[in-house]
Each structure stands twice: as C-alpha cells, then as structure tokens.
Amino acid sequence: MDPIKITAPLDDDIILNLKTGDDVLISGTIYTARDAAHSRLVKLIEENKPLPFELKGQIIYYVGPTPEKPGEVIGSAGPTTSYRMDKYAPILMERGLKGMIGKGKRSAEVKEAMKKYKAVYFGAIGGAGALISKTITSSKVIAYEDLMSEAVRKLTVVDFPAIVVNDVYGGDLYEEGREKYKDKFNK
C-alpha cells in the first residue's frame, strides 16, 4: 500500500483516518522536544504561563540532532526513545497536541490519553539520522537555546517517513507485530 500523505498541523479528520501499521509521509511544520524541554513546557502549563509555541494540532518530534555543519539545514536527526516523555505527554495532549514522533513503547497512560484526546504516535527509524535529515527543509531554534541539542526547534518537513504505532482506536504495532512473528525464526 502507498504511504498516506499527511500535513501538519493535524486535525481530527486526518487523525481518525490513521490506523496502526499505516505508512505515512508527513509534511508541514513540526516541533522538536526531548526530556529537558518537556519538563519546561509542562512547568509553564502548571504555572498558567504561555508556551513558546501553540500546541493545538501540532506534532512533536522527539529528537536532539547533531550540530549542523556550515551550509547544512540540520545535522543527523533521527528519533530518540519515547518512554522518557511519557510522564509529560498526557498533559500536552490535553492541551491539543495531536501527534508524537519517536521510537519505542509508550505507557498505558499515554495510550489511554491518545484515545481520549484523539492523538497518534508515529514511529520513525532510529539510527537513520542521516537519511531522515534529508526530509527536513528548514530548522530554527525557537526556545531553550541553552539546552543545546535539546532546544525546541521549529522544523519544516517534506515527506518525513513514519509509521503509525498507536492510533486512536487502541491499536499497538509493537504488540501486533510481535504476535505475528513470534516463533517464526528458522521455521
């Protein structure tokens, strides 16, 4: 099946159409944040202060790129492991976050929040940072420059490749994939 092309920010019509296992190509504007930036974003929410970007409809990409060389848009930029953001993700979804890109399992709480607030978790290929960087056409640090590679960046992406891991219907590719290929080695 051909990949589904979607454009960020996302609305519910797009979200409801995505199913676990779908290949997608994401274009548009997305934001980056890792552990340290998440901790600051959630603190701002708790203190009722404005965020450095509007969360409604947005996708956050869990990535801390390598420094760009002169003339490069961005350095290598593959996903980091997502469970470290599990503590912070539900409150961001409550505030309108619609998508997360990372790698690895999410907690039961995060999966529940995805169903409740209609959000999707996309898996990207970890360790393919050079390949993925080719789909990023602009990058600008918009907050927390002191965090170096962990600063919040606004990215423009064109056909960023990902796969739907958790959809709004409770699907989980990691569980389904494992079940399908269990005991199939050397058979």
Place this chain on the structure above:
Amino acid sequence: MRIIKSEEISNAVKNLIIHSSVNLPEDTYNGLKTAFEREISEQGKTVLSKILLNAEIAKNESKPLCQDTGLAVFFVEIGKEVSVKGKNLTDAINEGTRSGYSEGFLRKSTCDPLSRKNVGDNTPAIIHYEFTDGEKIKIMYAAKGGGSENMSALRMMRPSDGKDGIIEFAVETMRSAGPNPCPPNIVGIGIGGNFERSAILAKKSLFRKLNKPNADPELAEMEKIIFEKINNIGTGPMGFGGVCTVLGVHITKEPCHIASMPVALNVECHSHRHSEIII
C-alpha cells in the same frame, strides 16, 4: 622504553571518533545485509533497507549515522615497554574526545546526572585499561548511544540458576526491551568476575567482530541458543515485527566467587560504531 607523545594519542583518538561517526564498520554492515536477506516481515525488510541506505548516505556525505553519537567508550591495552610523554594517558584520550566531538560536529551528550546540565564537550570519556607485553598502545573505541545502554541489565544470579537461568535472563531482558534499543541489536553478555567486572566483560564482548565464532565451544553453544530465542520473540527491526531482533550475541566469562554468578547484559543498537588503532 618506547616514548609516545601525548599529542599523538589525542590526534589518533580524534580521528577514530570522527571516522566512526560516519562509517559503519564492515562487520556491522554485513550483519545488517544478512538480516535483510533473512527477514520475512515486509515492514522489517523496509526498515533494514533504509538502515543500509542511511549507512551509504552517512559515508558519502560525511554525516553522522545517528544523531546519538554516544558517550565515548575506550578499551586501552598498554604494552609494558611504552611510556607516554606530556599529558597522562587519560587526559590525552579526553583531549582527543573533546576535539573529535567538536571538529566532527558530533552531538555532546554528557551531562550532570542530577542537574542534567550538559558538560558541553562530551567528556569525560569512559576508559578501561589493561596492561600487556610489547611497546604498543592499542585503543579500541565505541560510540555508545543512550537508548540501547538504557535497556541493559545486571543480575547477581545464584550458582544454581545455571546456564538455563542465564539464557532466560538474556531472553527476558530483550523481550522487555522490545523496540526501545533500536533493534536489530548486538547483545554483549559478561558472566562471572564480580558486580562491576561482569558489566565490563559485557561491554568488552561488544567489541568482538560480529559473527566471529566464540573460541569457547560451550559459550558458542549458549550464544546460538540465545540468538535463536531472542529472534523468536518477534520484535523485529525497530520493533515493528519480524525475525531479526539481534544480529549477534557475544559472551565472555571469567572466574567468580564460589557464592556468586554475576551476569551482565549490555545492549548495543544496530548503529554499532566501533573501531580501533594500534600506536
């Protein structure tokens, strides 16, 4: 006594780091190609083909294979007939690490464990020393990423747990790790020594070339069993389902206390960046 200038060590370390960040070693590349041929899941095959393509892009464009360019880990063998002039060896290696990560445009990933403030230059490197004969210094380097390192485990097992217990521990650790450590992985296992020694043995096992057979037939047999059991979990490339969850299992053992059976398992990602130089 042979004398080596510390600048020579620093320079060699810098070059090792920069070279490793963009060139996937031949054994890793071939391991991934074998996995691609063996994988039966379509999604798994796609992932592996993109990982191989990523390696080509990294090499051709001198762009880091992965944004996590790791903590710098070294195993250093020092001949008894050689001495370092200038900085001490640890400072020389840290100096090379500092300039390698800076001049190579690599990510600086060391931070204070509590405040989380970035150190800024990816030091201190993690360095393990061994002393040997001769007048050379051998430096083995690996860029060790955090995602796979976080899935590692150490257990002080009972001697009665035996080989079956070790095999079960390894398989359960990798089942629980699932998609998190960027499979297909390389698994290093250290058996024996004591608490810290088992972890060092596990780490050092990762430096053995992939698919180079274990010289100890008993360990080779255990490696084969663990390899098959982990690949039968079904995790597959990046956890999307498949039969290639590990590229290799490497075990090292050493004598331990009569009361103990320490077992450490160090997980390595598919972007298995390691290289060495003899000075």
